[in-house]
Amino acid sequence: MADIFPGPDIFPAGMLPSLVEMMAKIIFIFTMNMGVFAPLLGWVERKQSALMQDRIGANRADILGFTVFGLLHTLTDAIKLLTKEDFIPEGADRPLHYLAPFIAVVPALIAFAVIPFGGQYDLWGHKTNLVIADLDVGVLFVFAVASISTYGSVIAGWASNNNWSLLGGVRVAAQMLSYEVAMGLALVGIFMVYGTLRLTDIGVAQENFLHWGIFLQPLGFILFITCALAENKRTPFDIPEAESELIAGYFTEYSGLKFAMFWMAEFLEMVTISGVLVALFFGGWQIPFVSGAALARLFGFLGPNLAQVAVMLVHVAVFWAKILLWIFILMLIRWTLPRFRYDQVMKLGWKIILPLSLINILVTGLVMLLVK
């Protein structure tokens, strides 16, 4: 067997820096997602909805009179969810009921592995590529992982032994299936324009402001963001958890930390969607009209290595700022639009978005043929 899989040496020379780099990147992304976004987005959402509905918003939880803009609500939420009784309904499929929230959360975290949060930098002779896994299949990996996360909700709906949950689960399955196809096709135009699926290459290609995905593929962008909203299962596409019809849909029978995990999965998916949006359509880590080389010249007084570090930090900050902007816009959409009806969601997916994405591919192909 040994010669069928000729494995590389486990520790070739120069492995240590790459290992350190890899661990640092994984830890960075993990803390950003689990430590910053997962807990704080709940607060952002509360404050933003309050602002939009002309309310004051979350401001009651306090320690010795200090409310810190309602940030303490996040803390009280955490305490509440941790200490709540973990309830499993009678007749539920216990192992599956337990497994479902994990299947929902883990893919949301893994998907970020292929999204580049910065470019390539030469630090002290070590090439640093700010993406955890620079895969050739790129964004397809995000889709594949997202399609696995669907099972979290579907299994939750099934395992709860509750009709509302089951209906929610069935709706999730139908909705995901309908929009996954259109989402993939909406992005084919982007792949055609840039000639690659590798997200780092797409990021490099967007150094010129006018070559950002949004300008080259405006229709593809609108179609993709619609499908992404549907995959995220938030209003206006939240029919799987429509309160007025299904109580809470697939997570009706969940409480405590497991309920929190579904909540977290939703927020993390939002971060991932924003990441894909930024990487594909909004120039990734690039700043409009300021190339990486120009930025390096600006920081030139720091010496070659420190200048690269400065450029890297600026790019990473720009990337996360763009993500924050997109999360804000996604929440804006959520609090603006009412929920669609089930048949409207299906009709939109199959009869409007799918044909439009096919037309987009056709037009993109024709234009590319004419330009070349």
Added chain:
Amino acid sequence: MELLMFYGFGLLALFAGVAMILSRQPVTSALLMILNMFCLSALYALLDAHLIAVLQLLVYAGAIMVLVLFVIMLLNLREKKGIITKHQASLQVVGVAAFGFFVMTVVSRLNTAALPKSKAASAGFGTVEAVGRILFTDYVLPFEIASVLLLAAIVGAVMLAKSKV
């Protein structure tokens, strides 16, 4: 490391496959099948066929199995305790015998046949570009025939569904 992963995922795939057949719950069977496909995808990835691995996950584990699960849930299929009839019992005997014969043939063949020496994958093997190029040059005819076949299936499905409305 790769060998270890190969055995891990291979054994898990075998376990999932056997458990899928033995499980009496349709939903559990479907989930085990997803696990099996997931392991297969991991094995493809170990073989440097990244595109195939992702497509396996996306199309089979992600889309087709969601559909299977959807139908099972829609029909609300629960555990079925059937009685094995005489006819079924004899069929089972025939099935086991046929499978045993199959396994024996495969094993005896593999024992005698010399396996071709494996080569390290060439650079760019399994990338989207490489697979796409092969698909549209060497295998363009089977590729197009498959697409016509799928189109025929879609048209057929639409016709069947329409007549009921």
